[in-house]
Amino acid sequence: MxxxxxxxxxxxxxxxxxxxxxxxxxxxxxxxxxxxxxxxxxxxxxxxxxxxxxxxxxxxxxxxxxxxxxxxxxxxxxxxxxxxxxxxxxxxxxxxxxxxxxxxxxxxxxxxxxxxxxxxxxxxxxxxxxxxxxxxxxxxxxxxxxxxxxxxIDEDVDLRLLGPLGCGIQTGSGTVLNKLKPEFGSTIAIYGAGAVGLSAIMAAKIVGCSKIIAVDVHDSRLELAKELGATHVINGAKVDTVEEVRRITGKGTHYAVDTAGVPAVTRQALNGLKSMGTLAIVGATGDLTVNVQTELMGEVKSIIGVVEGDAIPQTFIPKLVQYYKEGQFxxxxxxxxxxxxxxxxxxxxxxxxxxxxxxxxxxxx
CATH class of the missing domain: 3.90.180.10 (Medium-chain alcohol dehydrogenases, catalytic domain)
Structure with missing residues (x-):
């Protein structure tokens, strides 16, 4: 046809x-x-x-x-x-x-x-x-x-709106809800406040993270991040991001999600973790140089790659739609x-x- x-x-x-x-x-x-x-x-x-x-x-x-x-x-x-x-x-x-x-x-x-x-x-x-x-x-x-x-999916939601649940929004929210599964009261930093990062922020709010830090270089996106659940925002173009994350949390975050796809930001996300913290990378990122002893192994940290939020779309996307209908997403x-x-x-x-x-x-x- x-x-x-x-x-x-x-x-x-x-x-x-x-x-x-x-x-x-x-x-x-x-x-x-x-x-x-x-x-x-x-x-x-x-x-x-x-x-x-x-x-x-x-x-x-x-x-x-x-x-x-x-x-x-x-x-x-x-x-x-x-x-x-x-x-x-x-x-x-x-x-x-x-x-x-x-x-x-x-x-x-x-x-x-x-x-x-x-x-x-x-x-x-x-x-x-x-x-x-x-x-x-x-x-x-x-x-x-x-x-x-x-x-x-349900027919009582605007169908035009729902396509991004199939990739970008699923990726951000699923990385938090399916892969990291942060404990209630834990801390998390989201690097990049685009669609993927903002979806991760909304998911972190759903699970009850106590500190949700959004990092970006656009103040308008950081304002929206606060509206969607970020408890703190950092403009990485204006301050030392790692230093600010540690000031907010004391020792760094339990979790981080890097959506930016920029190696320098990935390294910031890693160094902003506390000991035994976990960084999930979801952005298409090139070569990254780190000192494995001082920045990773010596701090007992983990770096994981996550694709599509580790989701099973047939079960996960309807959950996101339900969260949306309930006003949580x-x-x-x-x-x-x-x-x-x-x-x-x-x-x-x-x-x-x-x-x-x-x-x-x-x-x-």
Whole structure:
């Protein structure tokens, strides 16, 4: 069937809005009418080829929409259901089978390799095949996804709002709720107050951290961090961040989450921990130099990498929606809506920090 997509043909190139063809869903796949899609930093690094996704490609991996058609073997959703699309996983490796699909042994191939779970592609035009992104390619009016990517959600919440729960917001909140699991009354610092960091702050408030420190270089984001649950804020451009964290906490924080993807900030996050503290890194970060004895081993600290909040999307995303409905997770305060054709502007506003979480809207639910 024909659909409209934002195609990318060249590294760092402009999006081309055009009509392309999408194939019918296979037996374990779902056809979704995309209502909206979040714009995430991961889309940007793929566009720039920092993460080398085969071109041409249709990006987008925070889609939300309505099920249009299901394959013969699909049992978890039906036509008309409201759904959020999340990351792709194989479902049969050891990590998937033990409840950690975000650590799937085929994660990179399935999400960045350009193909679906069966190794084929779904989008094409005049014989040219387009790569699929995260098993969904949601910068389009329709998407075909494996059933494992699809999460059914309540129909009493604005469907346009929910796509970012599939990646960025899931990553920040899940890192706290699923991976770090901070004890009630413990302390935590969140480095970077973008969508991922602010989601981590809201999660830290839910679990009852006594001190929640937001670190950023934009005062406007720090103000929003306070509104969402931060007890203290630090502008890293104005003060010595590590010194300020220790002043606030006495000895450093029990936990830290680094969302910035900047090696110097990662090192600050590590040095701002107290002895036996744990740092979770969720940002795409390059080389980092630390003195293992004095900064890590000698302080009995831990550094862990976390992907997609170590979440099982089918169980975790509905919990986030419930927290939102109860007023405990107001992630709508991060969002600004754009028309689909304003995708370039949404990317620019995300990069400049003008908008924390852009969402492009393809059609009404």
């Amino acid at each position: 024909e659909m409209k997509a934002a195609s990318l043909y060249e590294p760092k190139g402009d999006f081309v809005f055009e009509n392309v063809e999408i194939r019918e869903p296979k037996s374990n796949e779902v056809l979704i009418k995309i209502v909206a899609s979040g714009v995430c930093h991961t889309d940007a690094v793929a566009r720039e080829q920092f993460v080398p996704v085969p071109l041409p490609v249709v990006l987008g991996h925070e889609g939300s929409g309505i099920v249009e058609k299901v394959g013969a073997d699909v049992t978890t959703v039906k036509p008309g259901d409201h759904v959020v699309l999340s990351f792709s996983s194989c479902g049969h490796c050891e990590n998937c089978l033990t409840g950690h699909p975000s650590a799937c042994e085929q994660l990179n191939d399935l999400n960045f390799g350009g193909v679906m779970n069966d190794g084929t592609k779904r989008i094409h035009k005049h014989g040219e095949e387009f790569s699929t992104f995260f098993g969904q390619s949601s910068f389009a009016t329709y998407a075909v996804s494996n059933e494992r990517n699809v999460v059914k 107001p992630f709508d305060k991060l969002v600004k809506f754009y028309d689909f054709e304003e995708l370039e502007t949404a990317f620019e506003d995300s990069k400049s920090g003008a908008t924390i979480k852009p969402i492009v809207v393809m059609q009404e639910a």
